[in-house]
Amino acid sequence: MIKAVVVDDERLVRKGFISLIDWSSFGVVIVGEAGDGNAALSLLLEQETDLLFVDLTMPGMSGFELIRQVRQRFPAIRCVVLTCHHEFDYVQEALRLGAVDYIVKTLLEVENADETIRRLVERVKWEDSTRELLARGEGRVVAADLALIYLPRLQGGSEEELFQLAVTKNNPLITIQDMWMTPLLSRFTVDEACLEFTRILGGRWRAALVSGLRDRQLQEVEDVLGKTLRQALFYYSGAEEPARLNFGELKRMAGERHPAGEEILAEGLNLRWTLDHEAWEVFTSRVQQLQPGHEHITAFSQSLLQDWSRLILKAEESEQLEISVTGNLNWYPWKNWLRQFSGCVQRRMLELGLSKEVMFCLIRAVRFMRTHAGDKINQGDVAAEINMSRGYFSQCFARFAGETFGESLRSMRLELAKTLLLETHYPVCEIAGKSGFEDDRYFSRLFREHVGKLPSEYRAEGMER
Incomplete structure (x- = not known):
């Protein structure tokens, strides 16, 4: 029998929850109850317990703190949240602390109570079987060569969805950081699972079939998958x-480690790949070879939009590229996104009637001006930098x-001044010099003329935000 304890500060709610369900029919026995967190911890010291139902909003020790302490002091006990809150962030915090599931008390009725507890008990039994199957000798090892790994494509993916799959009903489901693993211990047909996966989970999840796992330490598997799986899926080229x-x-x-992956993106900010086919092929193939992290690809795209939305991209082009960023979940949509950006650059070049070489020189000029906006540069300096006559x-x-x-x-110098005002504690007169202005009084007058307030006022308002 699964031994359970119910913790809720409202006695009537506690008694009502216990009486609502025919616990013995699910192989569960209620071995105790408590009205607050401290009483619950005292009870757990005396009473062997497998399952703890915890109300989140209790006076004194909150349900969050109780879950945290139970996970530390009684790691074998599973905690299930009892809550009136259905907001995702609220429940997600409890799950992050180690709760295995949650029950919304206001939605629990006689009609759905049995199904809720049946799902929970099945989960406990699956986890128990997982522990037995993974335990060999002193360490925990994976007992199967193949395993399915599930990752939610977007935030908010719940493992409850995974229990709809037949493969998780016949094999254990193990939580590994922010992903889930099913070692394939029973007979498994890949094609059938693929069809089921697509039909039930659609585009909300991504799965990987990982081989070569038999007799690997579970801790090693968790460490390696945590470091590499998302990256491997991001650049996966198979169909x-x-x-x-x-x-x-x-x-x-x-x-x-491929620090060169980040370096190739930094080099790509020169936009040569947008104007020259050979440079495009070199740049994209190097990205795929060196595999910079997907977060670096995202930051690279944001830099492109921020740097060139006014000078190169039209408002509608910038808006469309910004919208399509959210759908780029692996390298190949990103590659198409970069191709669209490249097309915008080339259209702008044709509209201006410029050659590729002149267009690239002007891009170089803008980047040089932004980098040296705080220095004493003039038009002649920039023209010399890009080898053009003034x-x-x-x-x-x-x-x-x-x-x-x-x-x-x-304009670039005023933008630099804005950044320095908000991110440093330099006095205004010093910021004027660091932004390329020799006269701080002229700087303050110009700043007010273009920004609508004095530098000191701009800084004060920024600090209040």
Whole structure:
């Protein structure tokens, strides 16, 4: 029998919950109850317990704190949340602390109580069988060569969805960090599972079929998958779903670091790949080879939008690219996104009637100006940097930027000043110098003219936010 304890500060609610369910029909016996967290901890010291139902909003020790202490002091006990709160963030915090499931008290009726407890008891039995199957000798090892790994594509994926799959009803389901693993201990047909996975979970989850796991320590498997699985799936080029991966290859990936992956993205900010086909092929193939993290790819795209939304991208193009970012869950949609960005750059070049080389020189000029906005640079310095005559550069730049060189550099310097005002404690007079302005009084007057307030007022309002 599964021994359970109910903890709720409202006695009538506690008694009502206990009397609502025919516990013995599920192999559960209520061995105790408590009205607060401290009483519950005292009871657990005396009474062997498998399952603890915990109300979250109790006076004194909250349900969150009780779950935290139970996980530390009685790690074999599973905690189930009793709550009136159905908000995801509220329940998610309890699950993060180690609760295995939750029950919304206001939604629990005679009609659905049995199904709720049946689901919970099945989960406990599955986890018990998992522990037995994974325990060999002193360590815990994976007893199967193949395992299915499930990852939610977006935040909010619940493991409850996974229990709808037949494969999880015939094999254990193990939580590994923010993913779940089913070692395939019973007979398993990949094609049938793929069809079931697609039909039930649709696009909400991604799965990987990992081989080479037999007799691996579970801790090693957890460490390696935590470090590499999302990265491997991000760059996975196969057509199969679930993706086919080998644990040995994942372990090799875990031991490698590719700082050059981040370097290739930093180099890509020069936009040469947007104008030249050969540069495009080199850039995209190097990204796929060096595999910078998906978070670095996302940051790279945000930099492109931030840097070029006004100078190159039209408002509607920028908006469309911003919207499509959220749907890029692996490298191949990202590659298409970069191709769209490249198309925008080339259309802008044709509209301006510029050659590829001149367009690239102007992009270089803007990047140089932004990098050195705080230095004493002028139009001649920038023209020399990109190997153009000053007169021709002035003409091309005005066409490209829609304003003169001086106006553009001044805007960059004011943006730099805004950043320094909010992110440093330098006095205003020093910020003027660091932003490229020699006269702090002129700087303050110009800042108010363009921003609508004095630098000191801008800083004060920013600190209040």
